[in-house]
Amino acid sequence: MMRLPVRVFSDLHLGHKASRIDRVEKLRPLLCGAGTVIFNGDTWQELSRPWRERSANMLGELRALGADEGCEMMFLPGNHDPGWDGPGFINLAEGRIVITHGDSLFFDSSPWKREVMLARESIEEMWRGFPAADHDVNARLELAKEIARRLPTCRHPEARSFVSRVWDAVTPPRRALNILRAWFGQGEMGARFCERYFPQAELLLIGHFHRSGIWKARGKTICNTGSFVVPGRACWAEWNGRSLSCGRVDESGSQYGFRRSGGRSFFFGEAET
Numbered sequence: 046m047m048r049l050p051v052r053v054f055s056d057l058h059l060g061h062k063a064s065r066i067d068r069v070e071k072l073r074p075l076l077c078g079a080g081t082v083i084f085n086g087d088t089w090q091e092l093s094r095p096w097r098e099r100s101a102n103m104l105g106e107l108r109a110l111g112a113d114e115g116c117e118m119m120f121l122p123g124n125h126d127p128g129w130d131g132p133g134f135i136n137l138a139e140g141r142i143v144i145t146h147g148d149s150l151f152f153d154s155s156p157w158k159r160e161v162m163l164a165r166e167s168i169e170e171m172w173r174g175f176p177a178a179d180h181d182v183n184a185r186l187e188l189a190k191e192i193a194r195r196l197p198t199c200r201h202p203e204a205r206s207f208v209s210r211v212w213d214a215v216t217p218p219r220r221a222l223n224i225l226r227a228w229f230g231q232g233e234m235g236a237r238f239c240e241r242y243f244p245q246a247e248l249l250l251i252g253h254f255h256r257s258g259i260w261k262a263r264g265k266t267i268c269n270t271g272s273f274v275v276p277g278r279a280c281w282a283e284w285n286g287r288s289l290s291c292g293r294v295d296e297s298g299s300q301y302g303f304r305r306s307g308g309r310s311f312f313f314g315e316a317e318t
Contacts, residue, residue, distance in 0.1 A: 047080065047119075048080025048081050048117055049081070049285055049286050050078075050079055050080055050081075050283050050284060050285045050286075051080065051081045051082075051083060051137065051283065051284040052075070052076075052079045052081070052082045052083070052281060052282070052283050052284075053082075053083045053085055053144060053250060053270060053281065053282040053283070053284075054075065054082070054083075054084055054085065054270060054279070054281055054294075055084070055085035055087065055123075055146070055252025055253070055269075055270045055271065055272065056085075056087040056088075056123070056252045056253065056255060056270075056271065056272035056273060056277065056279075057072075057084065057087070057089070057107075057273050058087055058088075058089075058090065058125065058272070058273060059088060059089045059090065059100045059103035059104055059107065060089060060090050060096040060099040060100025060101075060102075060103050061090055061093070061096060062096065063274045063275045064273055064274050064275075065273050065274070065279075065296065066103075066273050069103050069106040069107050070106075070110070070300070071299070071300045071301050072107065072110065072300075072301055073300060074300050074302050074303075075281065075294065075301050075302075075303070076110060076111055076116055077114055079114070079116045079283075080116060080117065081116060081117040081118075081119060082111060082116050082117070083119045083120075083121065084118070084120045084121065085121050085123070085145070085146055085250065085251070085270065086121050086122055086123025086125075086145075086146025086147070086148070086252055086253060087123035087124065087125040087126060087146065087252065087253070088107075088120055088123070088126055089101065089103065089104040089125070089126050090125055090126070091125060091126040091127070091128050092125060092126070092127070092193065092194070092197040092198070093197075119135065121134070121135065121144065121145065121146055122146065122190060123148060123193075123252070123253065124146070124148040124155055124189065124192070124193040124253070125193070125198075127189070127190035127193040132182075132183055133145060133146070133149075133183075133186035133189070133190075134182065134186065137284050137289075138284070138289075140243070140245045141245065141246060141247045141248065141313055142247070142248045142249075142284065142289060142313070143239065143248070143249050143250070144250045144251075145186070145249070145250075145251060146189075146251065146252055146253050147231070147251035147252055147254060147269070148189045148192075148193065148253050149185050149186055149188075149189040149238070150231065150235055150238045150251070150253075151227070151234065152168070153165070153168050153192070154189050154192045154193065155253075156226070156227060157220050157221075157223040157224040157227060158196070159198075159217075159220065160196040160197070161192075161196055162219065162220065162223070167195065167196070168192060168196075171188060171191050171192055171195065172188065174188075174191070175187065175188040175191070179241075180241070180242075181242075182242040182243070227254055228254060228256045231254050231256070231258075231267060231269060232258075232260025232261070232262040232267045233260075233262045235249045235251060235260070235262070235265065235267035236249075236262035236263035236264070236265040236267060237263070239265050240265075246265065247313075248266040248267075248268060248289065248311060249265060249266070249267050249268070250268050250269075250270065250289075251267065251269050251270075252269060252270055252271070252272065253269075254269055255271065255272040255277035256269060256271065256278075257269050257270060257271030257272075257277070257278045257279075257280045257293075259291065259309055266311060268282065268291055270282055270291070273294075278293065279293070279294040279296065279301075280293050281293075281294055287312060287313065288312045288313065289311045289313070290308055290309070290310045290311075291308055291309050291310075291311075292304055292305055292306075292307065292308030292309070293307065293308075
């Protein structure tokens with residue numbers, strides 16, 4: 046059993062040019078008091094040659110910080126760090142809550158990615174190599190890892206300003222359209238993903254899309270904890286054994302904190318983690 050409370054964050058992108066985490070120490074208050082911290086994918090830049098060394102160093106600092114705070118740390122794979130061991134998802138509340146990065150919600154994992162937009166035939170070939178992926182979640186998540194490894198990002202942003210990030214998002218224009226479709230469709234896509242792979246789940250906790258929010262669709266709740274990358278908004282989720290609370294990360298000070306106002310809570314009664 047995981048130690049309570051369980052906290053969840055996603056998309057730290059340690060070492061990424063546009064990540065707002067310039068010092069790992071700023072994360073200490075987010076780990077303080079947690080029994081378990083789950084990092085839900087894209088924690089570091091495993092596949093990025095320009096940033097990999099710095100990112101790996103920051104990941105080491107994050108591990109040391111967790112050890113210093115006495116919390117258990119769990120890392121789920123994302124499309125930027127597919128090399129983590131394990132099944133790629135975590136269940137809480139006896140399967141009523143499912144945590145996974147989110148790149149497996151789409152057929153092509155990241156439809157806004159330039160490398161993906163040019164590789165439809167390659168992705169179809171990869172799907173043929175995982176015939177169980179349309180009904181078995183473990184095969185589906187392994188397929189997502191394969192897509193990430195074979196189609197890594199080749200063009201990396203050179204700046205982190207809001208304007209430069211927006212410009213990067215709208216070139217080419219089809220990329221911007223795919224981003225918008227993903228942002229506004231993640232509730233429906235998340236619900237369909239649950240119906241296929243986790244029919245017992247009531248709440249799906251994801252990252253990946255860099256757009257935080259909570260959506261209701263097809264009787265499911267989809268919660269995205271956002272991103273620490275410009276211009277995304279970073280959020281947190283915490284499971285205390287009875288309820289899952291969500292809110293924004295306060296980035297206004299020298300260290301990050303919890304913005305409790307405006308958050309949401311979802312109650313599941315007494316349940317095992």
